[in-house]
Amino acid sequence: MTDPMAQLHTRGRENFTELVEGGGARLDALFATIPALGELAVGTVYGHLHDRPALDARTREAATLAAIVAAGMVGPPLSVHLRTGLASGLAPAEVCEVVVQTAAFAGFPRAVSAADQLNRLFEGHGLPIPPPPSPREVVLAHLAAEGGVPGEFPRVEVQAVGPDRVLVSCFGDDPAPGAVLHCTVTDGKVTSLTVYRPS
Structure with a gap:
């Protein structure tokens, strides 16, 4: 029988x-002194929680x-x-927006500490500072500039589904x-827009 925690x-x-x-090397270095903590943390966060289907x-x-x-953790986590x-x-930009959202509920000192650390992390990853607008922001601005979606759809739901992709669901009277x-977003612009309609 295999140990469930080891699995x-x-x-x-x-x-x-x-x-x-x-x-693998990063995990080995982080948990070199306490491998059992690595087994517990990695097994829980990336083994159990990562695979739960309720959230993407x-x-x-x-x-x-x-x-x-x-929680005010600005180090390895x-x-x-x-x-x-x-x-x-x-x-x-979505990572940055999470920090802004968190500031309202957890306090500005923690958010400012995270922002300070993100400056270094973004620089280390070669990410632009500040980042360009999020794909959702770009698509919303594009729709506003184009006059929105056709009048038959008075309600839309705009959801980013990746770092460069956004889905806009258009609703009329039907649920x-x-x-x-x-929509595909590249360099802060909508570079492709494909419309799918039910047949």
């Missing part, structure tokens, strides 16, 4: 190494980053989850969307 740790390690380049990876990482900022957040499809726009 979780193995799966967590595999998940982490898929998300972070050189992830982007949402889970955004929630994790908010908790890290709220923020560094690690910036990496895994970006690898899970968060745009740099199901009458159209879905798939």
Whole structure:
């Protein structure tokens, strides 16, 4: 019989190494003194929680980053989850917006400490400071400039689904969307927009 915690740790390690380049070596270095803590932490966070189906990876990482900022952790947890957040499809501007959102509930000192650390982390990753607008912001601005979506759709839901992709669900009177726009954002501009309508 295989030890369930060992299985979780193995799966967590595999998940982490898929998300972070050189992830195995990073984990070994971080938990060199206390390997049992690494087994527990990696098994829980990247083995168990990472695979739970209720949240997609982007949402889970955004929630994790908010908790890290709220707890005032600006060391390895923020560094690690910036990496895994970006690898899970968060745009740099979305990471920044998580910090802004957290400031209102956890306090400005913790958010400012996180911002200070993110300056160094963004620089170390070669990310622009400040980051360009999030894909969702770009698409909302594009829709506003174009006069929105056709008049038959008085309500839209705009959701980023990746660091460069946004879905716009367009609703009329029917509870199901009458159209879905798939937008790709590159360098702060909508570079492709495909409309899908039910047949």
